Amino acid sequence: xxxxxxxxxxxxxxxxxxxxxxxxxxxxxxxxxxxxxxxxxxxxxxxxxxxxxxxxxxxxxxxxxxxxxxxxxxxxxxxxxxxxxxxxxxxxxxxxxxxxxxxxxxxxxxxxxxxxxxxxxxxxxxxxxxxxxxxxxxxxxxxxxxxxxxxxxxxxxxxxxxxxxxxxxxxxxxxxxxxxxxxxxxxxxxxxxxxxxxxxxxxxxxxxxxxxxxxxxxxxxxxxxxxxxxxxxxxxxxxxxxxxxxxxxxxxxxxxxxxxxxxxxxxxxxxxxx
Amino acid sequence: xxxxxxxxxxxxxxxxxxxxxxxxxxxxxxxxxxxxxxxxxxxxxxxxxxxxxxxxxxxxxxxxxxxxxxxxxxxxxxxxxxxxxxxxxxxxxxxxxxxxxxxxxxxxxxxxxxxxxxxxxxxxxxxxxxxxxxxxxxxxxxxxxxxxxxxxxxxxxxxxxxxxxxxxxxxxxxxxxxxxxxxxxxxxxxxxxxxxxxxxxxxxxxxxxxxxxxxxxxxxxxxxxxxxxxxxxxxxxxxxxxxxxxxxxxxxx
Numbered sequence: 001x002x003x004x005x006x007x008x009x010x011x012x013x014x015x016x017x018x019x020x021x022x023x024x025x026x027x028x029x030x031x032x033x034x035x036x037x038x039x040x041x042x043x044x045x046x047x048x049x050x051x052x053x054x055x056x057x058x059x060x061x062x063x064x065x066x067x068x069x070x071x072x073x074x075x076x077x078x079x080x081x082x083x084x085x086x087x088x089x090x091x092x093x094x095x096x097x098x099x100x101x102x103x104x105x106x107x108x109x110x111x112x113x114x115x116x117x118x119x120x121x122x123x124x125x126x127x128x129x130x131x132x133x134x135x136x137x138x139x140x141x142x143x144x145x146x147x148x149x150x151x152x153x154x155x156x157x158x159x160x161x162x163x164x165x166x167x168x169x170x171x172x173x174x175x176x177x178x179x180x181x182x183x184x185x186x187x188x189x190x191x192x193x194x195x196x197x198x199x200x201x202x203x204x205x206x207x208x209x210x211x212x213x214x215x216x217x218x219x220x221x222x223x224x225x226x227x228x229x230x231x232x233x234x235x236x237x238x239x240x241x242x243x244x245x246x247x248x249x250x251x252x253x254x255x256x257x258x259x260x261x262x263x264x265x266x267x268x269x270x271x272x273x274x
Numbered sequence: 275x276x277x278x279x280x281x282x283x284x285x286x287x288x289x290x291x292x293x294x295x296x297x298x299x300x301x302x303x304x305x306x307x308x309x310x311x312x313x314x315x316x317x318x319x320x321x322x323x324x325x326x327x328x329x330x331x332x333x334x335x336x337x338x339x340x341x342x343x344x345x346x347x348x349x350x351x352x353x354x355x356x357x358x359x360x361x362x363x364x365x366x367x368x369x370x371x372x373x374x375x376x377x378x379x380x381x382x383x384x385x386x387x388x389x390x391x392x393x394x395x396x397x398x399x400x401x402x403x404x405x406x407x408x409x410x411x412x413x414x415x416x417x418x419x420x421x422x423x424x425x426x427x428x429x430x431x432x433x434x435x436x437x438x439x440x441x442x443x444x445x446x447x448x449x450x451x452x453x454x455x456x457x458x459x460x461x462x463x464x465x466x467x468x469x470x471x472x473x474x475x476x477x478x479x480x481x482x483x484x485x486x487x488x489x490x491x492x493x494x495x496x497x498x499x500x501x502x503x504x505x506x507x508x509x510x511x512x513x514x515x516x517x518x519x520x521x522x523x524x525x526x527x
Contacts, residue, residue, distance in 0.1 A: 017435050019288040019369030022378070028342030028361050115478055115498050122477045129429040132481035133341055133366075138506070141434045145474035153509040209494070213502035220457050223405040239494065 026135040033131035040124035043247075046253060051104075054257055058098035061257075062220035063264035064180040066172075066190040068257040069197055071100045073168050082182075085168065106165060107253075110158035115209045116246045118152060156210040166205055170198040179272070188272040190263065197249075197256035204249035277356045278325060279309065284363040285321065287372045288504040290441035293361065294318075300351050306362065307335050307346035310374070322373040330487055333421030335372050338363045343423040343485045365426040380431075381422050384442045387470065388449050392461040406456050412452040413483040418445060424482035424492060431473045445480035448496040454503060464507035467500055476501070 008110050027033070061068040062083035073085045076095040091102060106270050111117050131134040144152055173195035179186040205211065216232025219225055229267075238245070263270045279300035282293040298313055307325055314321050326332040328347045335346040340354075340361050354360055368376040393402065425443040426432065442450070450471055454463035467473040478501075482492045492494075506513045 017369055019377075020366060021286065021364045021370040022290055023284065023293075023298070023363055023366065025340050028338065028363060030358075030361075031340075031342075044304050076458055118477060119479045122479050128477060129433065129479065129481070131425050132479075132484050133338065133432075134344055136429055138433075141430060141437065143430060143475035143476070143477045145472075149477075150474065153505045155503065156502070156510065210496045210502060213499060215497050218503060218506060220455065222407045223404075229407060 027133055029131070029133060033134055036078040037124040037127070037130050040120050044121065044124065046249060050254060054261070055104055056098055058100070060264035061100070063179045063260060064188070064190060064270045065182070066176055066188075066194060066260045066263060067269065068260040069169055069172075069194075069201075069253050070104065070257045072172050073103065075102050085171070103165075106158060106161040109154075110162040110205075111246075111250070113152045113153070113155035113158055114246060116243045128174075155208075156214065159183040159205065159208050159210040159214075162201075162205050166198065166201050168203060169194070173198045181183045185274075186272060187274055188270045190259065190270045193256050193259045197252045200249040200252040202247065203238065204242075204245040206235060207240075207242040209239065209242070209247050211235055212239050279351065279354075279356070280359040281308070281309065281313070282359055282361040282373070283313065283318075284322065285373050286370070288370055291370070291373075293363070300356075302352075304331075304351045305347055306337075306339055306349045306351065306471075307359065309360075310346060310362065320455065322371070322375045324375050331419055333419035333487075336365055336421045336426065338365065338426075342398075343427045345421060345423070345487050348487055365422070367426040367432045368422075378422050378425075380438060381420070381425055381443070381445065384425075384446045384471075385449070387442065388446055388453070389461050389466065391453060391456065391459055393458045395461055397458065402458055408457040411495070412455045414490055415448050415452040417490055418448070419488060420445065423485040423487065426478075427481045429479070429481065429487045430472075430477075437472070437475060439484050441475045444476070444492050444497060447471055447473055447476065447489070447500060448492050451496040451500040452501075454500065464500075464504050468504045468508060473497070473500060473504060477509060 013105065041244040044103065054068070061071040062074075062080045065082075067074065067083050070085065071079070073088070074080075074083045074093040075089055076099040077089045077093040079089065079099050091099075095102065123130055127136050128138060128141065144150055173191065176191040176194045177187055178184050179188075211234045212232065215235050216222065216225065216228040219228060219232075222232070260266060276299050278297050281295060281296040281298055285291055285294045292393070296313055297319060298309055298317065300309055305328075307323075307328060310321070310323050314323070323335065323336040323337075323346070327334070330345055330348040333345070337346050339346065339349050341363075343365065346362070346426045348477065352362075360371065364370050364374045364377045365378075368378050368380060370376050396484065421444065425445050428444055431438050431443060432442050447467065450463050450473075453459045453461065454467070476497055478493055478498060480493045482497075483490070486492060
């Protein structure tokens with residue numbers, strides 16, 4: 001590959017070995033290698049715009065006992081009545097911004113440091129590389145050896161925080177078995193939406209590579225830990241579908257939020273089964 | 275039924291070269307390596323290519339076919355349209371010797387840099403005792419045929435010659451992971467992976483896994499678990515504290 005065939009990046013490319021085969025094209029791939037990173041880019045950008053808008057909107061996040069996953073747990077006094085879990089508002093009244101901003105760093109951090117999403121955004125956003133055997137445009141590459149990308153090693157901490165959120169969002173789904181007046185024994189489409197969202201988030205979290213490591217991957221002797229080995233085996237099966245769960249749970253969160261928002265702003269009423 | 279296939283094959287050496295057009299007979303059931311051999315036999319007797327087993331097990335005939343790193347012997351001609359021009363070039367990451375043959379010595383250098391299996395000092399060969407479930411994880415990595423397609427595809431060295439010093443590449447980071455998972459290995463592989471073999475350069479974009487002809491899950495089963503083990507050792511204060519309190523290293527369990 002000739003050095004002058006790499007598109008100019010932020011820094012001048014270091015010279016490749018002069019002994020490499022001199023092939024001018026950046027890639028000779030004839031398939032649509034650009035399609036996958038392009039779709040990833042479009043979907044993630046759309047989600048970022050939607051999530052940013054909803055996080056700052058500070059409205060339409062609670063109705064009929066349903067709370068949006070973007071705002072749960074709602075930890076400020078400014079939360080709409082009944083939306084704070086058990087009335088727990090440790091941030092009090094001094095927090096004047098949207099309460100979603102207090103908590104979104106955790107799910108955001110979990111996905112930003114996720115081993116699957118790293119692949120997705122390194123390819124789609126940073127083009128490092130855009131696709132396999134397609135030259136990247138950057139002159140220099142240090143990967144995750146230094147700040148800020150070395151922070152991706154904190155993935156397990158966001159995973160642990162994510163588990164707490166999953167418990168809370170599951171409880172939100174259980175609370176949705178109440179009607180708007182707070183009486184138990186009722187069920188609506190919103191109940192199914194919140195429970196489906198929580199289920200997808202559990203699948204995404206439990207299929208995580210850090211989970212796989214924590215539950216047993218870090219061991220050298222599976223034979224000494226039969227229960228953890230069994231757990232590792234189960235998580236490994238889920239881990240094969242981590243990419244699928246990553247996407248589906250992302251859509252699930254957005255759709256659950258959109259459902260609550262549409263109910264809250266009166267676009268339609270939450271249909272009840274009983 | 276045979277047909278006349280259109281090929282572009284890179285011909286040249288370190289001083290320069292170019293894609294050369296060929297039209298050559300292609301028969302049913304053939305692979306790209308068959309066609310390259312027919313070119314040698316009928317049109318270009320001095321065309322260099324490396325091959326041995328023709329069965330996808332020796333890892334010799336690695337090349338880039340229509341831009342994708344593949345084994346020539348495992349790439350069926352039936353996967354191409356009859357009117358499609360098939361481009362065959364040498365591996366881009368390594369110095370070319372002649373035509374489709376490259377010098378893959380970089381990989382052997384990196385292989386030698388990995389400290390060999392280190393059993394406990396008081397254990398002699400013949401005294402090793404292990405249970406199957408303790409070794410089966412790393413047995414997947416032993417399927418590697420050292421075709422070096424993963425090494426060639428990894429952008430860390432493919433696009434950045436300067437990283438060849440610091441980065442061992444997926445094949446040898448997988449070797450480090452294999453040894454770290456070995457129930458009898460006692461060497462410190464975690465610090466070595468990060469500081470000597472450049473694991474931090476890997477940004478897990480999975481190209482090594484995509485091109486592996488043995489379908490080894492290099493990223494999911496070797497590189498990411500190794501990254502997590504490095505986090506245990508270098509970036510997780512809780513694991514560090516636990517290892518101090520319980521007086522055992524995180525890898526002993």
